[in-house]
Amino acid sequence: MVRLSGAGVTSVGAKLLNAPLPPPRTARLARFYAADGQPLDQGLALYFPAPGSFTGEDVLELHAHGSPVVLDQLLNAALIHGARMARPGEFSERAFLNGKLDLTQAEAIADLINSTTLAQARLASRSLQGAFAQAIDQLLEGLIALRVMIEADLDFADEALELADNSQLQEDLAQLIAATETLLVQAQQGERVREGLTVVIAGAPNAGKSSLLNALCGQERAIVTAIPGTTRDLLHSDLVFDGLPLRLTDTAGLRSGGDAIEQEGMRRARHEISQADHLLWVFDAMADPDAASLDQTTLPAELPLTLIRNKIDCLDQVPRIEQRADGLTTISLSATTGAGLELLRDQLKAQMIDHGSTEGLFSARRRHLDALERALTALHAAAAQLIKLEAELVAEELRQAQQALGEITGVLTSDELLGRIFAEFCIGK
Numbered sequence: 001m002v003r004l005s006g007a008g009v010t011s012v013g014a015k016l017l018n019a020p021l022p023p024p025r026t027a028r029l030a031r032f033y034a035a036d037g038q039p040l041d042q043g044l045a046l047y048f049p050a051p052g053s054f055t056g057e058d059v060l061e062l063h064a065h066g067s068p069v070v071l072d073q074l075l076n077a078a079l080i081h082g083a084r085m086a087r088p089g090e091f092s093e094r095a096f097l098n099g100k101l102d103l104t105q106a107e108a109i110a111d112l113i114n115s116t117t118l119a120q121a122r123l124a125s126r127s128l129q130g131a132f133a134q135a136i137d138q139l140l141e142g143l144i145a146l147r148v149m150i151e152a153d154l155d156f157a158d159e160a161l162e163l164a165d166n167s168q169l170q171e172d173l174a175q176l177i178a179a180t181e182t183l184l185v186q187a188q189q190g191e192r193v194r195e196g197l198t199v200v201i202a203g204a205p206n207a208g209k210s211s212l213l214n215a216l217c218g219q220e221r222a223i224v225t226a227i228p229g230t231t232r233d234l235l236h237s238d239l240v241f242d243g244l245p246l247r248l249t250d251t252a253g254l255r256s257g258g259d260a261i262e263q264e265g266m267r268r269a270r271h272e273i274s275q276a277d278h279l280l281w282v283f284d285a286m287a288d289p290d291a292a293s294l295d296q297t298t299l300p301a302e303l304p305l306t307l308i309r310n311k312i313d314c315l316d317q318v319p320r321i322e323q324r325a326d327g328l329t330t331i332s333l334s335a336t337t338g339a340g341l342e343l344l345r346d347q348l349k350a351q352m353i354d355h356g357s358t359e360g361l362f363s364a365r366r367r368h369l370d371a372l373e374r375a376l377t378a379l380h381a382a383a384a385q386l387i388k389l390e391a392e393l394v395a396e397e398l399r400q401a402q403q404a405l406g407e408i409t410g411v412l413t414s415d416e417l418l419g420r421i422f423a424e425f426c427i428g429k
Contacts, residue, residue, distance in 0.1 A: 002062045002074050005091060008082055009058035013047070015081045016074070021047040021060065032062060035077040041070045055091055056098025096410065103410035104132045104368070111194060111363045119193050119243035123363040132190075132362040133409050135183050139375075142176045143402050150395045170386055177379045184372040190364035192277070192352045196238070196245035199348060200272050203282035204293040205253030208310040211335035212282055213237060213250040216344070234268055241345050244352050249276075254293075274300050278351050280344075282308040285315055285332065306331060306347055313337045321347070368408050375404035 004012060013021050018037070022028035022045050030045040044063040053059040064070050079085070087093075092109050095101045101109075108127035115121040126132070149169060201209045217237050235250040249272055252265030273279060279299065283291045291307050299305070309332040312319065319340025322330045331347060333340025353361070382397035 002064065002071065002078065003091070004060045004062075004078060004083055005053070005055045005057045005086075005094060006083075007058065009047075009060045012078055012081045012083050013045075013060040016062065016077055017045060021045070023047070024049050024052070030062075032064060032074055033077065034073050035080040040073055040077070041065055041067075051098070054100065055094040056100045057094060102130075102133045104136070104362075104408060105130060107365060108132075108363050117193075117240050117243045117245050119358050120245065120363070123190050123193055123358060123361055126361070127190075127363040132187075132364065132368075135186075135362075136405055136408050139176065139180055139183065140402065140405055142172070142179070143398060143405065146172055146176065147395065147398045147402065150391055150398065154391055154395060166386065166389065170383070173379065173383050173386060177376065177383065180372065180376050180379060184369070184376060186361055187364035187368050187372055189353050189358075190361045191366065191369060193244060193358060193361065194363050194365070196247050197348065197352045198247050198249070198275065198277045199280060200249045200251060200269075200276040200278075201280045201282060202251050202254060202269060202273055203308075204284070204288065205255055207253065207282040207284050207288070207293075208335045209253065209282045210235075210250050212280070212308065212310065213248055215335045215338055215341055216248060234272055241349050243358075244349055246348060246352070270298075273303070276303065278304045278306070278348070280306050280308050282310050285309045285311050285317070291330075304351060306344075308333065308344070310335055313339065319343055371404045371407045375401040378404065 010021060016032055017030050018033045019030070022030065024047055027044045027046050029042065031039055032041045032043060034040040041064045043065065044061075046061045046063070048054070048059040048061075050057045050059075062074065064074055075085075089106075089110070092101065092106045096103060096106045105128050108124045111124035112121060112128060115124055146169065201212055203209050213235065216239060237248045237250075239246045239248060251269035251272055252262060254266055254269060258266065281291065281294050283293055291309075294307070296305075305328060307324070307328055307330040309330055311334060312332050313334035313336055317332060319334075320332050321343045322332070324330055329347065331340060331343050333344060335341075378397045378401035382394045382401065385393040385397060
């Protein structure tokens with residue numbers, strides 16, 4: 001298919017068809033002509049006049065046969081008649097600029113195209129249908145209502161306006177903060193599904209890290225020997241658990257000493273740990289029964305961690321999952337026999353998605369999380385200032401929160417706020 005969009009569609013299209021464009025939104029069999037006027041192909045032509053099109057502009061679609069030569073000649077003819085090649089993403093960009101999509105929907109198109117799992121495709125589809133934007137709009141509605149009350153009180157203190165009391169404002173702001181926190185958690189989970197969870201396997205030499213990687217992958221990806229320090233470099237493997245993407249990284253065993261090559265392997269391992277979303281610390285159930293080889297002070301703060309008690313087959317023990325007194329989860333399994341792997345898979349899926357379900361989630365990106373975090377910070381600051389009755393500072397923090405939320409969908413509403421103040425309070429009659 002060759003798609004044209006813009007003000008010149010009717011003139012360029014008429015030359016390509018050597019005839020007027022077909023009636024709007026009606027597929028018509030048509031002949032396509034090359035730049036020299038010779039018949040090139042026969043296919044379907046569809047015309048979508050503005051604003052009833054994807055981009056909001058006049059759009060013509062020419063559905064030709066799938067020959068690269070035919071398509072190349074058809075494109076060449078369009079260029080000669082006055083069109084130009086579209087930039088990457090320009091159709092979606094024009095749809096956004098013409099109010100057909102917000103930014104979350106435009107980004108969702110790219111996410112849907114690039115999805116590699118069913119879960120990713122479903123979340124991108126929900127964002128494309130507007131689920132994320134609707135949630136942002138609801139937050140903005142509540143935020144604007146608060147700003148209306150605060151700023152009207154500041155700007156029109158002499159008017160007899162019926163404003164909510166401070167306790168009501170505090171309650172409304174608390175509800176807005178709770179809703180923003182909930183949306184941030186959902187966005188974080190959506191971002192994990194989109195990007196995939198980065199899981200690093202670490203531990204002392206000969207704990208069974210490479211065996212665990214092989215077992216989770218279902219194939220011999222890593223070399224396994226009884227010689228300590230066999231793994232010297234990073235080994236990555238991309239997996240999908242029930243439609244949820246995950247990247248596993250096997251690392252060199254961490255210990256004191258070792259030659260220069262092993263030292264470099266351990267340096268890379270520590271760097272990989274610092275970038276991980278989740279760490280699996282593997283230890284030998286026989287040689288290190290209490291995971292004494294783990295020094296949590298050397299790990300990044302707040303890094304999610306699961307202890308893997310490996311080689312239980314050597315002790316004739318059954319797989320189990322336990323919560324330690326320090327709050328860490330321990331999974332007893334055998335990477336050699338596969339016993340207990342399902343417990344680990346369930347644990348990893350739970351790290352990606354609360355309750356193990358993607359229902360109600362949407363595709364999200366790092367910039368969305370950043371904007372939501374900034375909005376939440378501003379809302380908490382506004383709550384603190386509201387307690388102090390510092391109305392000017394409350395108004396400024398709410399403005400900052402609205403600015404951050406508006407960045408997500410690409411809609412900033414300073415003019416809208418002004419209109420709402422006058423409409424709701426009838427000021428200026």
